[in-house]
Amino acid sequence: MTNQSKEGAFYQRDRGWHPPAYTPPYKTSVTRSPTKALISVDSTLSEIAGPVFNQNMLGELDNDMIMNFAQPGEMAIGQRIIVYGKVMDENGKPVPNTLVEVWQANAGGRYRHKKEGYLAPLDPNFGGCGRCITDEDGNYRFRTIKPGAYPWPNGVNDWRPAHIHFSIFGSGFGQRLITQMYFEGDPLIWKCPIVGAIPSKEAVECLIAPLDMNNTIPMDSRAYKFDIVLRGRRQTLFENRMEGL
Amino acid sequence: MQELKHLKETPSQTAGPYVHIGCVPNFCDIEGVYPNDLGDSMVNDKTKGERITVTGTVYDGTGTPLKDAMVEIWQADAEGLYPGKDPRDQADPNFTGWGRKAGDYDTGEWVFETIKPGAVPFKDGRMMAPHITFWVVARGINIGLQTRMFFPDEAGANAQDPLLTRIEHQNRVSTLIAEKTGDGAYRFDIRLQGEGETIFFDV
C-alpha cells in the first residue's frame, strides 16, 4: 500500500553506462540530443512516487502475441518463443506489480505501422504489441514469435538485429526506462549504430538474451531469458528526513 | 576486499519510430488488442480541481517538430498528493496522475486534459512550486528526457522553488514555464537543442 514510505531516493544514474544523447553514427540523435548539461537533483516525491497499474486491467491474451491479434482459429507466423525474466533493482531486489510493455516487428521484420515501408509482408495475424505485470517476485513472461531483422534508413545498408522493444515503469517515475532486447548469437548486434550508441561491450551484453533450453516447451516453443535492472533506492526513510532526521 | 553487489541498471535504448505499437496501439490503428490506450484519460466527472489543458510540441535542433515523439506526464492531484502510493495520504481516487500522448502524425502536437496540481514538498519540507513532470522519448533520443513544467501564474512559488532556484543559468528557467494561452489553457513546447533548449533534469 504505502510501499514507497519505506523506500527513499534513487541512486544516481550512471550516465557513462547508458548511451550518451549525442551519437553521430546514429544520425537521428544529432539534432535530437540536448547540448547542455542535465541539471542534477536528488529525487523528490515527484520521482519517488509513480503510477500504479493493476493486474485486473490486463486481458487474457495481452502477453500472448501469437494469439492477441489473430483471427479466430489462426495464429501469427514465425518461430514460437517464450521471453521471460525478472525485473529487479540495482540492489537485486525484485520489482513486483510493475507494467512491462513490449513491441516488435513480425517474423519478416515488418512493423504494423502506417509509416513503415519495408517490402516484407504484413502478417494478418500479428499485431506486434504485448504487455504484462510482474508477479510478487518480479517475474514476467510472454509468448511471441521471433522478430525478423530489418533494414532502416541510417546508412545505405544498415540493418537492425532482431529485437524486442521494452518499456518498464518500476515503482517510481524516476525508474522509467525504455530499452531493447537482442538475441544471443545474432551477428548484426555488433554492427548496429543504435546498439553501438552504448559505450561498453559489457553494457551491451546486458541487452542480449540467452537461449534457455531448460525453459522451452518441448515440441512447441524455445525460451529466451531477459532480466531487467531498474535504478536502486536508498534505504533512507523519506518522511524521517522531512522531520529532520 | 569484499565486493559491492550492486547490479548495473539495464542500459537504455531509443524508443524508435514505432513506440506507438507497444504504448498507444489504438492510436496507430492496432485495434482489438487492448480496449483503450493507457494514459489516454487522466480525469473523470468527479475529479477535484481546476481543469486545464496542456498543449505542446517537441522540436529538434533545426526547429522541426518531432512527429514520432511520445510524451508522458506525472503529477500530483489538486491537494498535492500523488495517486497510487503516496506515503502521506490517499490521493483523489478520480485522478490517475499519469498521462501518455503521442504527437499528431502531421503536426507533432499533443494535448493533455488534466487538472492543475497542488504543491508537493521537497525533501527538506519546503514546498516545491506546482509542477508537472514530463518524460519524452522518440526515435533519436537514446535515453528518455525528463523535465518539469511550471505555471506562469505561480510566479511567487516559482521564485522560491527548490529546483528552479538552484539552476545557475537563470536565463534558461523560462524554458520550464508554460505559456498561458487562455482560460485554463497552457502551452508547453519542448526544445531538444539550440536556441531556447529546454532544461532537462538528471533526477
Ligand SMILES: [Fe+3]
Ligand atoms: Fe525496432
